[in-house]
Amino acid sequence: MITRPVAGAPRPYRFPDFDHQRLDNGLGVWLVPLPDRELVSIHLLTDAGAASEDEEHAGIAALTAQLLVTGTERLDASAFAETTERLGIEVGSESSWDSARAGFTALGSKLDDGLALLAEMLRTPRLDPGEFDRLKSERLNDILQARADAGRLADESFLREMFADDVPYGRISAGRPETIETLTVDDARAFHAGHYAPNVADIIIAGAITPDLTREAVERHLGDWEGTAPTHRTFEPVQRGGRRVVLIDRPGSVQSELRVGHLGINRHDPRYFPAMVMAALLGGVFGSRLNLRLREELGYTYGARSSFDPRRATGPFIASAAVQTEVTVDAIRELIGQLERIRESQPDEAELAEVRDFLVGVFPLRFETTSGIASAIEPLAVYDQRHDWWQRYRANLETVGASDVHRVARELVRPDEALILVVGDASTLRADLEAAELGPLEVVSTT
Amino acid sequence: MAQVPIQRHLLDNGLRVVLSRDPRAPLVAVNLWYDVGSKHEKAGKTGFAHLFEHMMFQGSANVEKGQHFSLVQAAGGTLNASTWLDRTNYFETLPGHELELALWLEADRMASLLPAMTQEKLDNQRDVVKNERRWSVDNQPYGSWDEKMQALVYPVGHPYHHSTIGSMEDLSAASLEDVQDFFATWYAPNNAVLTVAGDFETDEALAMIERHFGLIPANASLPAPPDMTVDSLLGEEVRETVADQVPLPRIYLAHRIPVFGTDAFDALDVAADILGAGRASRLYANLVREQQVAQDASVFVFPIVGGASMFALWVTARPGVSIETLEAATLAELDGLASRGPSDADLERVNNLHAAHVAGMLERISERADRLSMYTCLFDQPERINEETSRWTAVDADRVTDALRASLRPENRVTLTYVPAEAAS
Numbered sequence: 001m002i003t004r005p006v007a008g009a010p011r012p013y014r015f016p017d018f019d020h021q022r023l024d025n026g027l028g029v030w031l032v033p034l035p036d037r038e039l040v041s042i043h044l045l046t047d048a049g050a051a052s053e054d055e056e057h058a059g060i061a062a063l064t065a066q067l068l069v070t071g072t073e074r075l076d077a078s079a080f081a082e083t084t085e086r087l088g089i090e091v092g093s094e095s096s097w098d099s100a101r102a103g104f105t106a107l108g109s110k111l112d113d114g115l116a117l118l119a120e121m122l123r124t125p126r127l128d129p130g131e132f133d134r135l136k137s138e139r140l141n142d143i144l145q146a147r148a149d150a151g152r153l154a155d156e157s158f159l160r161e162m163f164a165d166d167v168p169y170g171r172i173s174a175g176r177p178e179t180i181e182t183l184t185v186d187d188a189r190a191f192h193a194g195h196y197a198p199n200v201a202d203i204i205i206a207g208a209i210t211p212d213l214t215r216e217a218v219e220r221h222l223g224d225w226e227g228t229a230p231t232h233r234t235f236e237p238v239q240r241g242g243r244r245v246v247l248i249d250r251p252g253s254v255q256s257e258l259r260v261g262h263l264g265i266n267r268h269d270p271r272y273f274p275a276m277v278m279a280a281l282l283g284g285v286f287g288s289r290l291n292l293r294l295r296e297e298l299g300y301t302y303g304a305r306s307s308f309d310p311r312r313a314t315g316p317f318i319a320s321a322a323v324q325t326e327v328t329v330d331a332i333r334e335l336i337g338q339l340e341r342i343r344e345s346q347p348d349e350a351e352l353a354e355v356r357d358f359l360v361g362v363f364p365l366r367f368e369t370t371s372g373i374a375s376a377i378e379p380l381a382v383y384d385q386r387h388d389w390w391q392r393y394r395a396n397l398e399t400v401g402a403s404d405v406h407r408v409a410r411e412l413v414r415p416d417e418a419l420i421l422v423v424g425d426a427s428t429l430r431a432d433l434e435a436a437e438l439g440p441l442e443v444v445s446t447t
Numbered sequence: 448m449a450q451v452p453i454q455r456h457l458l459d460n461g462l463r464v465v466l467s468r469d470p471r472a473p474l475v476a477v478n479l480w481y482d483v484g485s486k487h488e489k490a491g492k493t494g495f496a497h498l499f500e501h502m503m504f505q506g507s508a509n510v511e512k513g514q515h516f517s518l519v520q521a522a523g524g525t526l527n528a529s530t531w532l533d534r535t536n537y538f539e540t541l542p543g544h545e546l547e548l549a550l551w552l553e554a555d556r557m558a559s560l561l562p563a564m565t566q567e568k569l570d571n572q573r574d575v576v577k578n579e580r581r582w583s584v585d586n587q588p589y590g591s592w593d594e595k596m597q598a599l600v601y602p603v604g605h606p607y608h609h610s611t612i613g614s615m616e617d618l619s620a621a622s623l624e625d626v627q628d629f630f631a632t633w634y635a636p637n638n639a640v641l642t643v644a645g646d647f648e649t650d651e652a653l654a655m656i657e658r659h660f661g662l663i664p665a666n667a668s669l670p671a672p673p674d675m676t677v678d679s680l681l682g683e684e685v686r687e688t689v690a691d692q693v694p695l696p697r698i699y700l701a702h703r704i705p706v707f708g709t710d711a712f713d714a715l716d717v718a719a720d721i722l723g724a725g726r727a728s729r730l731y732a733n734l735v736r737e738q739q740v741a742q743d744a745s746v747f748v749f750p751i752v753g754g755a756s757m758f759a760l761w762v763t764a765r766p767g768v769s770i771e772t773l774e775a776a777t778l779a780e781l782d783g784l785a786s787r788g789p790s791d792a793d794l795e796r797v798n799n800l801h802a803a804h805v806a807g808m809l810e811r812i813s814e815r816a817d818r819l820s821m822y823t824c825l826f827d828q829p830e831r832i833n834e835e836t837s838r839w840t841a842v843d844a845d846r847v848t849d850a851l852r853a854s855l856r857p858e859n860r861v862t863l864t865y866v867p868a869e870a871a872s
Contacts, residue, residue, distance in 0.1 A: 010473070141765065148588045
């Protein structure tokens with residue numbers, strides 16, 4: 001048999017060059033020409049995410065973003081959908097905590113028409129009362145559906161139970177039913193008027209473009225966009241209590257959805273790179289410790305993972321798995337055991353090298369598509385990251401050593417403070433969880 | 448639309464090789480389709496093709512358990528595999544200079560999987576797959592729909608009657624001997640297609656392929672393909688209602704249709720997008736936006752080749768809307784399109800959406816490689832990848848109407864309705 005081959009010489013790769021300018025009205029314009037592509041991706045970002053809404057109106061950022069695609073002053077919902085889709089363009093519009101994003105990917109030949117429609121949508125949306133009411137009830141129905149889905153119920157419950165009461169992150173960014181119920185189209189109109197403005201917006205265009213012509217087109221469609229908006233509010237998340245166990249009863253479940261975690265890091269944390277390497281080693285790749293132990297050795301689950309969710313403010317750190325009901329307590333112990341183990345000692349060089357080499361080596365693959373490249377520019381626009389972020393990215397990963405991983409693990413992984421959240425059948429699980437003494441137990445009924 | 452370059456080769460042992468060079472990015476995709484899927488499973492062995500796919504990652508003569516993943520990932524690559532009704536595919540995408548690593552790994556398990564197989568590994572992966580089933584089917588709202596739909600659309604004994612994930616009982620019964628038999632029967636070079644797409648030098652790649660795969664013996668006695676024969680129409684309307692832990696009722700409809708690769712299938716693929724793709728689609732515009740009887744709607748065809756394929760859709764009821772109202776509104780849209788046919792605007796819309804979708808798909812070398820393997824494995828025609836859009840634009844209104852009238856008939860329809868358990872009596 002032939003022995004394992006030795007790799008040839010790598011071909012150099014660098015993140016594509018891009019141009020960044022600001023129009024007189026404050027709009028940031030990022031152009032990434034990729035001359036050998038057929039497609040073009042436009043991402044228009046606005047500082048109008050959930051971090052820009054006040055808590056009484058939680059959910060208005062998401063609804064406003066969605067409402068944008070239901071027409072303009074000139075074109076009603078039906079005509080707007082028809083006009084864009086006949087160009088082969090499906091316009092998306094959504095929001096997260098830190099921004100709202102509207103855009104599309106289309107054949108390069110449709111760029112001008114598409115850009116004109118996108119600009120019209122942002123500047124003169126119809127914000128129709130009937131469409132608002134429809135989207136609002138669809139959102140409420142979706143939350144209802146999500147609560148029947150063990151995984152989505154666990155995700156939502158973890159945020160509510162882990163963050164302290166007054167922390168906005170204690171909910172999904174789409175809002176909560178209690179506040180969504182009270183929202184009206186006037187709230188959406190006020191949110192659009194107050195938060196969609198060029199001084200807090202950036203447009204990223206990547207793909208089959210001629211920069212001079214594209215810049216002119218942006219100037220033509222968005223250069224006379226007026227108005228100013230405030231930036232997002234700021235807050236510092238805190239956790240609710242220390243180590244405890246919350247069991248969300250979902251009768252009849254044949255698996256338990258586990259979410260174990262606590263506060264993580266924010267987007268600007270100086271430990272960002274060692275934290276990424278550590279999280280990958282613990283639960284970010286197939287060969288991570290959590291997946292190898294819970295899946296490949298014990299067969300408890302189809303997959304176990306862990307990750308940080310860094311936002312402008314401190315987001316969560318979560319380890320998760322869906323395990324068969326019978327092994328729930330053992331699986332929690334194993335999972336906690338891996339969180340303790342990564343704090344106890346440095347990873348050996350071989351294990352670290354495998355993960356680091358993956359993160360470094362997979363770099364070009366992440367930027368195979370025009371939308372992948374446009375997405376990569378987003379953190380530069382949203383978080384004001386250095387323009388050479390991606391040029392330095394691989395070097396930043398390569399310098400992470402075993403002692404760095406160990407240090408950030410001791411600082412950022414804290415099983416003693418972790419919330420252990422279980423969505424499963426309480427009639428089967430309650431006694432075992434009590435006996436296991438993993439922390440004070442609270443059982444939440446969902447019926 | 449740019450043409451995907453295609454070079455075909457055939458090794459002496461029957462391995463079909465497709466090369467598609469594209470040096471724009473320093474990346475290469477390796478993709479293997481084995482012509483074996485859940486349709487090849489015997490009675491009492493449902494789910495085995497998929498369980499076997501998991502065993503392919505448990506090591507081979509020169510590769511330790513887990514090493515397939517760790518070597519590819521350490522090289523900066525991604526990888527996975529999947530099993531479906533007609534086939535099983537395995538794929539890696541990695542930096543171009545690591546091409547030979549992927550070829551070596553794939554060849555090692557094609558040539559010499561069995562020395563690495565143990566009862567312990569089988570028991571472990573059986574548990575993993577059972578948890579995959581719990582996660583995707585048993586603990587999931589509406590999770591049983593495709594399993595139930597296949598059982599209703601295809602008669603008992605037909606190879607598509609059972610699902611790819613299989614039953615818990617059959618998974619429990621799988622033995623190490625089954626692993627040996629399945630490997631010896633199906634995992635041979637003359638039952639596979641190997642595609643390499645992306646950044647490579649053709650002569651070098653061919654030499655590597657010959658070196659790693661050339662000596663793997665063919666299976667001289669590949670079994671005859673399973674008998675997929677089935678009537679083109681169901682012959683009667685079939686209805687089933689399922690009480691499940693779901694807040695909102697949902698209706699699934701399915702019809703037997705001509706198989707993937709036929710002109711009629713293309714016409715129905717176009718019809719599915721007219722009905723279900725985008726906010727200007729018939730179901731979204733009329734049921735979700737105008738009448739507001741549906742929370743969401745989805746329409747699709749199954750790209751499968753044995754006997755009959757499926758045209759399927761689902762619609763979820765808005766609270767307070769009766770199942771009867773939703774069903775009537777949905778059927779009115781199907782009937783309306785079948786009787787009056789699509790407009791020029793409908794066809795222009797879905798053709799342009801499809802062209803953008805195809806361009807997006809072919810932007811990724813992994814997807815290009817997978818489709819080249821697919822067209823070679825199913826039709827022995829990799830060049831079909833360059834007809835993705837022309838086959839669509841060739842569909843006119845008459846072809847859509849004819850195909851819908853032939854297949855979307857009441858006596859060819861399965862209606863599977865999920866209702867909230869507490870509301871069921």
